[in-house]
Structure formats: structure tokens, C-alpha cells
Amino acid sequence: MPRMIFVNLPVTDLARAKAFYTALGFVNEPRFTDDTAAAMQWSDTIVVMLLTHDKWKSFTTRPIPAPETSEVMLCVSCDSREEVNRLADTAANHGGKADVNPSQDHGFMMSRTFTDPDGHVWEPMWMDPAMASGEGPAPEIAH
Known part of the structure; x- marks a missing residue:
């Protein structure tokens, strides 16, 4: 299993x-x-x-965090950039809030964030399959 x-x-x-x-x-x-x-x-x-x-x-017995706080950010992989955008936009159109954190786009990888109506933070992300499998060249990420 x-x-x-x-x-x-x-x-x-x-x-x-x-x-x-x-x-x-x-x-x-x-x-x-x-x-x-x-x-x-x-x-x-x-x-x-x-x-x-x-x-x-x-x-x-632990307290439930207030909606404007961040206890975790749930990052989930997506099959495409379009799916990342669709999820964030759909969330905003159905009671959530899109882009509660700055969007990230490194070319080979991109993400956006949204909250659900209770303030739980989600981060849909897409990564180039060649990078994810290790077949692509190592990216240079600005710090």
C-alpha cells in the first residue's frame, strides 16, 4: 500500500x-x-x-490558529503552470484568497499560494519534469 x-x-x-x-x-x-x-x-x-x-x-487540546496566522503551508505538485494558475484563481472565486504570499517563478519551477475560507494556506507548484527527474541541468537560483 x-x-x-x-x-x-x-x-x-x-x-x-x-x-x-x-x-x-x-x-x-x-x-x-x-x-x-x-x-x-x-x-x-x-x-x-x-x-x-x-x-x-x-x-x-491545542488551540486552533487564527485565520490570519500561518501554521503550515501545504505545497502540492501540479502537472502544469496552467493548473497552478487555475487552482489559485478557482480558490479566489470560491471564497478563498489568491496570492497571500508572493508568487514564485524560476523558469524551471513556479508556484502561487491561496487560502481556503478558514485561512489554511496552500501552495500549488509546478516543476519542469526534466528538473524533477534530475535529467535537466542544475538551475541557478537567486538568493
Whole structure:
């Protein structure tokens, strides 16, 4: 069985969060969804678990970060530059906010960021397949 990642996110409005992630292309898995949580599958190995605040608090006593803070930035690979742009633009058009951090474009790799309606930060990124496989020349990255 391949390793999978289940990203657990506290949300203030479960229905709104499900609609947002559906717009991005996630698919609800009803076997793991109820009034307190929703499993939103993005690929065979990536599932986002949307949890109401009460459900979240049943797993941890740690505080839920305020929406304007950054606890993590979830970077996900995309197949093209166009997919990166589509995800960020779709997020902005469905209750999220695009480009909360500066866009990055190094030619061989580019990324943008967006937040979901609860302020969770995502970073879709694309990398030239030759660079990703090690077949391309080593890039010079400005520091």
C-alpha cells in the first residue's frame, strides 16, 4: 500500500468548506463524512479531512490558529503552470484568497499560494519534469 497523507483541517462551516474543496477538484468520500467531518479526496494518496471545531477539539487540546496566522503551508505538485494558475484563481472565486504570499517563478519551477475560507494556506507548484527527474541541468537560483 502506498503511503498516504491525510491533512486534517479545522473549519468553521463544514458545508462551505466542502463546496470550496469540491470547486478545486476534490471529491467527497461519503463513507468518512458526517455532520462533523468530511473526507475530501484529491488523489489516491491525498485526502483532506475537514473537521468542525468541536470535532477538532476531540482530537487535541491545542488551540486552533487564527485565520490570519500561518501554521503550515501545504505545497502540492501540479502537472502544469496552467493548473497552478487555475487552482489559485478557482480558490479566489470560491471564497478563498489568491496570492497571500508572493508568487514564485524560476523558469524551471513556479508556484502561487491561496487560502481556503478558514485561512489554511496552500501552495500549488509546478516543476519542469526534466528538473524533477534530475535529467535537466542544475538551475541557478537567486538568493
